Amino acid sequence: MINFQLNNTSVQVDIDPDTPLLWVVRDHFKLKGSKFGCGMGLCGACTMHVNGEAVRTCTLPIAAVQGAAIISIEGLGTPDNLHPLQQAWVEHSVPQCGYCQSGQLMSASALLQKNPNPTDDDIDVAMNGNICRCGTYSKIKSAIKSGAEVMRTQESIVETFDPASGKSIVKEASS
Amino acid sequence: MKTASITRRLFLLSTGAAATGLIVGCSSAATKSKGYSSIAGAFEPNSFIQITPDNQVIFYLPSSEMGQGILDGLTTLIAEELRVDPTAIDVRHASLHSDYKNPELRFQGTGGSNATRTQFLPLRQAAADTAAAIRNAAAKQLNQPAHKLLLADGHVTAEGRRYAFGEFVALAALMPMPENSPLRGPAQFDQIGRERPRLDALAKSTGIAVFGIDAEVENLYRAVVVRSPVLGAPLKRFDATAALKQPGVVDVVEIRTGVAIVAQSYWQARKAASALELDWEKTELASWSSDSIYQKFTQTLNDSSQKGLKCCDEGEGDKLLNQAQHVVSADYYAPYLAHATMEPLNCTVAVDGDNCAVYLGTQYVEASAGAVVYYGDFDADKVKVHPAFLGGGFGRRGLGDDVAEAVVIAKKTGRNIQLVWSREDDMSNDFYRPAALVRMQAGVSEQGLIETWAVRRVGPNVLDHILDQWVDVLAPDYLNKGFVDWLSKLGRPLFKRFIADPSSADGIFSDYDMPNKAVRHVAQDPGLRTGLWRSVGHSSNAFFKESFIDELAQRAGIDELQFRLANMKNNPRLTEATELVAAKAGWGKALPGGHFHGLATHSSFGSAVAQIAEVSVEGTKIVVHKVTAAIHCGLVVNPGIVRDAVEGGIIFGLTAALHGEITLVDGVIQQSNFHSYPMLRMADAPKVEVHIVESQEHPEGVGEPGLPPLAPAVANAVFKASGQRLRDLPLRLT
Ligand code: FES
Ligand code: FES
Numbered sequence: 001m002i003n004f005q006l007n008n009t010s011v012q013v014d015i016d017p018d019t020p021l022l023w024v025v026r027d028h029f030k031l032k033g034s035k036f037g038c039g040m041g042l043c044g045a046c047t048m049h050v051n052g053e054a055v056r057t058c059t060l061p062i063a064a065v066q067g068a069a070i071i072s073i074e075g076l077g078t079p080d081n082l083h084p085l086q087q088a089w090v091e092h093s094v095p096q097c098g099y100c101q102s103g104q105l106m107s108a109s110a111l112l113q114k115n116p117n118p119t120d121d122d123i124d125v126a127m128n129g130n131i132c133r134c135g136t137y138s139k140i141k142s143a144i145k146s147g148a149e150v151m152r153t154q155e156s157i158v159e160t161f162d163p164a165s166g167k168s169i170v171k172e173a174s175s
Numbered sequence: 176m177k178t179a180s181i182t183r184r185l186f187l188l189s190t191g192a193a194a195t196g197l198i199v200g201c202s203s204a205a206t207k208s209k210g211y212s213s214i215a216g217a218f219e220p221n222s223f224i225q226i227t228p229d230n231q232v233i234f235y236l237p238s239s240e241m242g243q244g245i246l247d248g249l250t251t252l253i254a255e256e257l258r259v260d261p262t263a264i265d266v267r268h269a270s271l272h273s274d275y276k277n278p279e280l281r282f283q284g285t286g287g288s289n290a291t292r293t294q295f296l297p298l299r300q301a302a303a304d305t306a307a308a309i310r311n312a313a314a315k316q317l318n319q320p321a322h323k324l325l326l327a328d329g330h331v332t333a334e335g336r337r338y339a340f341g342e343f344v345a346l347a348a349l350m351p352m353p354e355n356s357p358l359r360g361p362a363q364f365d366q367i368g369r370e371r372p373r374l375d376a377l378a379k380s381t382g383i384a385v386f387g388i389d390a391e392v393e394n395l396y397r398a399v400v401v402r403s404p405v406l407g408a409p410l411k412r413f414d415a416t417a418a419l420k421q422p423g424v425v426d427v428v429e430i431r432t433g434v435a436i437v438a439q440s441y442w443q444a445r446k447a448a449s450a451l452e453l454d455w456e457k458t459e460l461a462s463w464s465s466d467s468i469y470q471k472f473t474q475t476l477n478d479s480s481q482k483g484l485k486c487c488d489e490g491e492g493d494k495l496l497n498q499a500q501h502v503v504s505a506d507y508y509a510p511y512l513a514h515a516t517m518e519p520l521n522c523t524v525a526v527d528g529d530n531c532a533v534y535l536g537t538q539y540v541e542a543s544a545g546a547v548v549y550y551g552d553f554d555a556d557k558v559k560v561h562p563a564f565l566g567g568g569f570g571r572r573g574l575g576d577d578v579a580e581a582v583v584i585a586k587k588t589g590r591n592i593q594l595v596w597s598r599e600d601d602m603s604n605d606f607y608r609p610a611a612l613v614r615m616q617a618g619v620s621e622q623g624l625i626e627t628w629a630v631r632r633v634g635p636n637v638l639d640h641i642l643d644q645w646v647d648v649l650a651p652d653y654l655n656k657g658f659v660d661w662l663s664k665l666g667r668p669l670f671k672r673f674i675a676d677p678s679s680a681d682g683i684f685s686d687y688d689m690p691n692k693a694v695r696h697v698a699q700d701p702g703l704r705t706g707l708w709r710s711v712g713h714s715s716n717a718f719f720k721e722s723f724i725d726e727l728a729q730r731a732g733i734d735e736l737q738f739r740l741a742n743m744k745n746n747p748r749l750t751e752a753t754e755l756v757a758a759k760a761g762w763g764k765a766l767p768g769g770h771f772h773g774l775a776t777h778s779s780f781g782s783a784v785a786q787i788a789e790v791s792v793e794g795t796k797i798v799v800h801k802v803t804a805a806i807h808c809g810l811v812v813n814p815g816i817v818r819d820a821v822e823g824g825i826i827f828g829l830t831a832a833l834h835g836e837i838t839l840v841d842g843v844i845q846q847s848n849f850h851s852y853p854m855l856r857m858a859d860a861p862k863v864e865v866h867i868v869e870s871q872e873h874p875e876g877v878g879e880p881g882l883p884p885l886a887p888a889v890a891n892a893v894f895k896a897s898g899q900r901l902r903d904l905p906l907r908l909t
Pocket of ligand 1: 035036037038039040041042043044045046047056057058059
């Protein structure tokens with residue numbers, strides 16, 4: 001039995017320990033926002049946050065996440081309560097086919113958690129593991145910059161995800 | 176942002192297919208069946224629009240959304256004439272119905288960048304007639320003259336009072352349906368031509384957009400297929416003893432393309448696949464490697480006894496070639512390419528007695544449905560296709576091979592299954608962009624005018640293998656006659672022996688005033704299956720043509736821009752795009768040290784595109800700093816989407832120009848995943864600037880035309896930067 005936090009909720013699962021986290025989240029927990037693109041850690045479509053780091057979950061065995069905190073795209077924000085980066089993604093009209101975008105957003109949001117004011121080079125490095133076959137790179141970059149700007153001006157927020165309602169709950173932290 | 180309503184709509188959008196009852200095989204135009212299931216009390220004037228009493232406006236999208244933005248574009252057309260805010264429309268993927276046929280392809284499918292062009296008037300007419308019906312009903316109900324009513328934002332305003340459309344739908348459904356209602360003119364447009372974020376951006380930025388791979392049905396098992404390392408080789412024997420003992424495995428079955436393993440989870444199936452023991456028959460393809468293919472093509476190119484099929488003969492053909500002031504000849508090569516859609520192929524099948532439901536993203540809904548009927552032996556009226564968003568299409572998705580495997584696995588095992596291809600499966604079982612070797616020859620006058628244009632192309636055709644696939648799949652007789660006719664006209668033997676496959680030569684002799692032309696194609700096919708790859712024949716032919724044009728200009732000692740303009744006097748659209756790009760990029764002006772400009776111009780799918788690449792060379796590395804593009808695509812529905820599509824084509828084209836190559840050793844494809852078939856990444860993506868020629872002409876294609884000029888623009892710049900004329904793709908400096 002493996003226990004971990006999925007979008008701020010404690011979950012447990014009894015499954016072959018080498019099953020990659022991606023397939024557990026998609027097919028066991030039925031959260032379909034994270035995508036399968038290569039299965040070799042080469043494209044980034046499966047990116048989630050593992051203890052705050054952007055990780056390719058197609059090659060991460062479930063046994064390795066025992067006790068870890070996992071955030072998937074569903075925990076980043078919802079249409080009713082967008083993460084500032086998701087808001088920027090919409091305003092910049094970033095997605096084309098959209099298939100890579102959950103992974104792009106998870107890599108970008110992990111970057112901003114560590115580096116609220118990234119340079120172009122910082123962005124290139126952080127986003128290097130994410131392929132977009134449709135070629136939305138320039139828009140991703142602009143959206144990261146404007147999302148970062150919004151976040152810098154916002155108070156820090158605490159966010160939790162309620163799997164029952166499918167909504168995230170945002171509380172403003174007292175600063 | 177009105178988030179609550181947006182959430183509701185997105186939910187509907189993402190589950191639209193599942194919520195839609197579908198009617199399959201209604202080929203009789205005489206019946207008034209609609210492509211959707213009825214909603215009680217709704218006004219249902221045609222297969223595209225439903226308006227409910229509670230003001231829900233639903234639009235059934237007849238084209239597949241694969242990133243090209245057609246959901247946005249076609250919804251905008253509906254919004255414009257129906258007088259509804261586009262963000263207030265519930266958009267659902269249309270399932271199979273004769274009303275959703277692509278007017279140009281004559282079957283239900285999305286390809287050839289023709290959706291906006293072909294739907295621009297019909298969809299607006301459907302929406303305008305619907306708005307007129309609402310107006311008439313409102314006039315009667317409110318006892319007002321129809322012309323005094325104002326329709327806007329989903330409401331009718333009469334004497335200062337606003338009434339939602341829903342209030343009139345009951346009456347509208349009973350009144351005669353207006354026809355040929357006047358359409359709004361360009362001066363009145365308030366949706367068409369407006370720039371705003373694309374309508375599917377929110378669903379695709381929150382992970383809630385449903386792709387084929389996200390389908391879930393009851394009691395779903397997962398399947399993977401092990402196929403021959405040499406594409407298409409038949410199975411000789413297999414031993415599943417070990418595989419069947421693996422955890423979670425429930426079935427192992429032989430299918431046409433190999434052996435399927437069905438398990439409780441994808442991971443279990445994938446792991447068990449390596450425990451299978453298999454032997455394959457040897458096929459002719461196994462005797463070919465990339466080197467021997469190139470040698471064979473070269474031999475054929477030089478063998479004048481092989482005349483080839485005529486693609487074009489004009490004026491004196493190539494008779495006057497050697498009399499010209501400048502005679503230039505050069506050989507060019509383009510390799511096989513894979514599509515590498517971001518979402519690997521997949522298909523979910525649920526069988527319930529005689530009924531079969533399939534869930535997938537497909538460009539060709541009709542071919543996917545046909546594959547269920549043909550391979551699964553289901554009655555056409557028992558088949559339901561639930562289309563989803565496509566994680567990229569580019570000509571790959573919906574050819575029927577995915578469905579053919581999945582439906583047979585479901586049938587043989589009696590289970591609901593989801594078949595997921597791995598990236599490796601996807602890369603080694605594609606319908607590849609054909610390789611081609613060409614000899615370009617031209618005679619140019621002293622004044623720099625092209626007099627003779629002669630091309631000899633050797634390589635496989637584009638359509639042969641697709642047609643093999645589709646003739647089977649689409650032959651079932653419930654399919655529309657026109658389509659079967661269209662197909663049967665294009666049989667594979669036909670291309671080999673009698674007429675040239677038009678796609679193979681697309682764009683290789685176009686755009687310029689060339690009075691004398693002779694274009695020949697010698698079909699030579701080692702047997703690796705080929706197909707439609709974003710921009711099809713143009714993808715390689717523009718590289719040949721536009722690189723060669725630079726060679727001609729340089730031989731004649733004329734600036735490459737001036738040479739082109741002088742030779743495209745009969746091509747006003749391309750001239751406008753070329754002049755615009757030259758002005759915007761500053762052609763001829765000083766660039767940063769070591770940077771050089773390369774120009775290429777090419778028309779495809781009705782649109783004209785010119786591009787200037789700014790390139791430097793560091794050792795043997797080619798660095799593309801910036802690409803400036805101008806497109807003439809007629810009237811623009813959403814300028815943001817046009818720019819995105821052109822930029823997307825440029826990035827797709829640059830991946831191919833710098834890295835793209837599928838190679839074979841003894842018939843086995845050497846590329847398997849993104850380490851060996853690399854994609855351009857953010858750090859290497861150039862700055863892209865797209866300019867749109869202003870025009871009121873009928874809209875033309877944008878999904879593909881941005882791609883073809885990219886490779887030659889870069890190659891032409893590389894020549895200036897390095898002195899090396901690179902005539903083979905991908906571009907490699909030595
Ligand atoms: S699917 Fe995980 S990196 Fe590609
Ligand atoms: S939007 Fe299609 S792969 Fe990125």
